[in-house]
Every structure is written in structure tokens, then in C-alpha cells.
Amino acid sequence: MAFIAKILLLGSGELGREFVISAKRLGAEVIACDSYAGAPAMQVADGFEIFSMLDGEALKAAIAKHSPDYVVPEIEAIRTEVLAELEAAGQKIVPSARAAVMTMNRDRIREVAATELGLRTSRYRYAESLAEAEAALAHTGVPCVVKPVMSSSGKGQSTVHQAKDIVAAWDYAVANMRGDRARVIVEEFIAFDYEITLLTIRHKDGVSFCPPIGHRQERGDYQESWQPTPMSAQALADAEAMATKVVDNLGGHGLFGVEFFVRGEEVIFSELSPRPHDTGMVTLISQNFSEFDLHARAILGLPIPPVKLLAPAASAVILAERESADFRFEGLADALATPGGEVDVRLFGKPTTRPYRRMGVALAQADSADAARALAAKAAAAIRIVG
């Protein structure tokens, strides 16, 4: 088989699965890696490897075995020192080893954004003990948000409303962090009017953007997203300028999900993913090219077409309620027949459930973003996980 390139994908969840489909359509061969068998992206890839990507030796061995043209991280929890070492020896890492290293830990990317680039962020301090967390809270004030520096999808994150609650927040962060060194960021709580993900593509011809995506989060995890989201021209221009600074600093080619809080006309940088973003799954129905298509094109050095919004659209997550390895979905036909616009669904094919695990997403197009949100929420609610 003549493939145009070989890609080793590090992480095989729902985002990886859609990326594999996009990359394969363009003629790439993809080997999907994750720590468990039957992961969503493995089901559609050319091959797979099962190992912990935090295990540096196993990671090196997988890269040596496949000698891919591109190593594409799909999650944050990767032994990123190995990526840096291999990049120095000529291996292509997407978008760059620097991007993977800097975004694996919240403190590193925060230092780049706030200190190196001078972007507006929330006030923050780091803490490595309860005493330091208490001192950090004295700096930020309450309410504040406490997050392990190594975590994603809101794991270990909580909001402290009263100073005494810092004890529980510290314990919760430490119990739910990745890695073995207890370290948290304590951030001023921003009472934003709305928050957005600005999908930003750094490619061979420059930097391009998708229309801003609005989203709503619970427990630090995304529940629904919609596109476009109303925003003043000035706020959007500020967000685009900040996103350009960050992606230029991180380097390489690919799509990034840059997160901002917006309060009045003030745009505050939060964090970013150097890869497709969960809230960006709405682009599977909203755009002429999805965030996964755009990531694949940018990586492969292909032209990035003008991104067109097809219609106002939304996504709503389908979450599991309990732990199970023996379950089934009901209500798919009802979901797809939800009246009021165009509905589609992605069921990810994860082999097991656990409370709040994202098992699928409902997608909708309608006459307005609000109508699309209502439609996507209805469709998602029609799908039940039984067992």
C-alpha cells in the first residue's frame, strides 16, 4: 500500500478517532496507541499499540518500531521529555515537542502566556503543600479555582468559596492528579460573561481561525458547545492576536484549541490544547472542514481552505452514570429523529463506562445557535446507556 505518510497517534479517544478518519481520508497510515485495548481510535486505525505513554521506554520502543513520519499527541499525559529528545534527533512531533512539553503541565504554559508573552490571565499562584495553598489563596482571594498542574477534563478541579474550603480542595486535587509530585495552581475565579474556544490553525501559509465556539462546563468538563457565539469585533480581534502569539511561541503545524474567558470587552487567556479540542466536536456538523480535517491538513503540509460555517450548530455530550463493562445504548433512532433541525450522533465505542465518562456526543444544526443547543440537548437526552 502506498500511504502518503505514517502517523503514530499517542492517545486513542474520541478526538483521536475522528482525527484518524480525517487523516486516512487523505491517504495516511495511522497506528493508534493508548493504555487499554479497543480504544475508540484503535477501532478505525491501521494498527495499534497498547502501553502507558507515561512510560518513556515503552514510548521510545513504539516510535522505534514504527518509525513514523509524524508523532501526533492526542492526550496530555505523555512522557514528553522523550518527545523532546527524539525531536532533537530529527523525529517530527506534532505540532512541536515544545508544545507538548509546555501544555502537559499547567504551570509551564501559564508561565509562557503570562510571563513570557505578557497575556492577560487570572491572578494565580502555585502550591506544593496545604500551607502553600493557603498562602496562594491569600494572594488570589476567594472565590478561587484549585487545579492539579497535571490534569485535564476538570479532574481534581474545584472552586473554593470560603477560605476554610481550601483544605478539601487541596485534598481533592492531590487525590485526582496525574503524576507523583503534588502541585496545584490556585487561580482567581473569573466571573466571565462567557467563555470560548478559538480553534487556531498554524500551517505552512500562516495562521487561520475557525469562528469562535461558545461552551458550557460542569465539574470542569464540557457539557455543550455551539458555534458561532456572539462576540464583539474588538474582543475577537484581541483573542485572535493572543492566540497567534501563543501558537507562534509553541511552533510547528497543527490545530490548537485556545481557551479564553470574556468579561465585558476584556479577553482573558485560560489555557490551550495543541490538538483538536473536545468543545470543537461541534465542527463535525458546523463547518465545511472539521477541526480534525484541519489538523490533518496542517500536519501533512497541505493547504488550509477558507473555513466556512455551514449553519449555526451545537454539540451536547452523552455521559455515563455508573461503572459498567456490560452496557448498551438505547434511543439512537429517537435521537436522530428529534424534530427542529438536522441531528447527527457520534457514539465513541469506549469499552467500559464510569460515572461522567463521555460516551458520545449529539450534534445539531438549526436556524440559530440557541435552537441548535436546544436540539442537541434533546437528542443527547434521548440516548440512554443501559446496564
Ligand SMILES: Nc1ncnc2c1ncn2[C@@H]1O[C@H](COP(=O)(O)OP(=O)(O)OP(=O)(O)O)[C@@H](O)[C@H]1O
Ligand atoms: N479561573 C477560573 N475562573 C472561572 N472559571 C474557571 C477558571 N478556571 C477554570 N474554570 C472553569 O473550568 C473549566 C475547565 O477548566 P480548564 O480548562 O482549566 O480545565 P481542564 O481540566 O484543562 O479542562 P480541559 O482539559 O477539558 O480543557 C473552564 O472551561 C471554566 O469553565
Ligand SMILES: NCC(=O)N[C@@H]1O[C@H](COP(=O)([O-])[O-])[C@@H](O)[C@H]1O
Ligand atoms: N478534554 C480532553 C479530552 O476531551 N480528551 C479526549 O478524551 C479522551 C479520554 O477519554 P476517557 O477519559 O473517557 O478515556 C482522550 O483520548 C481525548 O480523545
Ligand SMILES: [Mg+2]
Ligand atoms: Mg480547558
